[in-house]
Amino acid sequence: MPKIHDITLAMTPRMPVWPGGPKPVMDRVMSIGQDGAPCNVTQLNFGAHTGTHLDAPLHFIKDGNGVEKLDLDVLVGPALLVEVGDDVDMVTRETLEELDIPAGTERLLIRSRNSLAWASNPEDFDETFVAISPCGARWLVEQGIKLVGVDYLSVAPFRDDYSIETHVILLEAGVIPVEGLNLAEVDPGQYQLACLPIKIEGCDGAPCRTVLIEE
Amino acid sequence: MPKIHDITLAMTPRMPVWPGGPKPVMDRVMSIGQDGAPCNVTQLNFGAHTGTHLDAPLHFIKDGNGVEKLDLDVLVGPALLVEVGDDVDMVTRETLEELDIPAGTERLLIRSRNSLAWASNPEDFDETFVAISPCGARWLVEQGIKLVGVDYLSVAPFRDDYSIETHVILLEAGVIPVEGLNLAEVDPGQYQLACLPIKIEGCDGAPCRTVLIEE
Secondary structure (H helix, E strand, O other): OOOEEEOEOOEOOOOOOOOOOOOOEEEEEEOOOHHHOOOOEEEEEEEOOOOOEEEOHHHOOOOOOOHHHOOHHHHEEEEEEEEOOOOOOEEOHHHHHOOOOOOOOOEEEEEOOHHHHHHHOOOOOOOOOOEEOHHHHHHHHHOOOOEEEOOOOOOOOOOHHHHHHHHHHHHHOOOEEEEOEOOOOOOOEEEEEEEEEOOEOOOOEEEEEEEEEEO | OOOEEEOEOOEOOOOOOOOOOOOOEEEEEEOOOHHHOOOOEEEEEEEOOOOOEEEOHHHOOOOOOOHHHOOHHHHEEEEEEEEOOOOOOEEOHHHHHOOOOOOOOOEEEEEOOHHHHHHHOOOOOOOOOOEEOHHHHHHHHHOOOOEEEOOOOOOOOOOHHHHHHHHHHHHHOOOEEEEOEOOOOOOOEEEEEEEEEOOEOOOOEEEEEEEEEEO
């Protein structure tokens, strides 16, 4: 049986969320034995961009597709996991060129120092996270990358100008950004990726359970 | 590239939910251009057992595992899709014995007349859905089935006694029930299943994007 690596963050009421956004709420509305209830039932309330999630074009493109229309042939298939050094603050065109990514790579996951921080179960949002610059995003589009995964809550750096530009470059080109991965426990290399977002009609993003299967 | 079949219901504000439960709410809290917002952002509010979802042991077992602890080696792997006749009202031991399910089958998806109804985008819950009787559930456990998928919103019939018993038999044995599949467009046969629930800490269930990949 091939080994399956879970690279998804657990969703908890404590986890960091985008500044200004509400933390996830899990509300137990039925509990076994209370008022004769036979079972436990939970009501969920969270933002579409919480934890490990992906962005649909609609996130930054007014008439873009919702998450339910993303192509499963992109969300499932071979993926390359690469690593940038702990000294890398931003993934630029130059950072990417130095990685010797093979031509034909369609799904790329980038491990950075971000992944190290997940082990301590942080609760606060860290604005200094490593992400992809607009020129890095353009390079990904030029290379024919169709899905790019990163290990903090946004594919774009925390600066208004870069945040918008990196997202728009990727989403207009049809590249799927997968955000909030925990890549700490997985070695760089080739895997089979399955990144499956919940299928919410007309939504700008969705949590996506994401696994890497050893080949 | 192997063909991927999506057997997941789209989550919408109109879809049927368990009687008494609230329908899903997708609340657009930021919209491009409104108040200078650069992007669309949606807040989600829905029950853990909405649409295509699975049950964790915690749903009916007081100290059972939450959905985040379900075994990915069960959620991903070979699966058999079988069909019962449109005249079948309940999947019993006899129904299952007649299907000639090969020994060693670990993941079983059962298509019934339920699947036909999804094409009309129903909004109301249908209490007459086809589901698995307690004796059918016992047979699945005896056969070593580890995951069973059905095409309406519960694995158990809509009767208080049967609803509890079928769930408890399966969940106590560690069988994962996957509920609310749409199997209308997929032929019976062998596939690779990927059924990936969102990873909600300590939750009794979760929506799970579910796909069948042709072998």
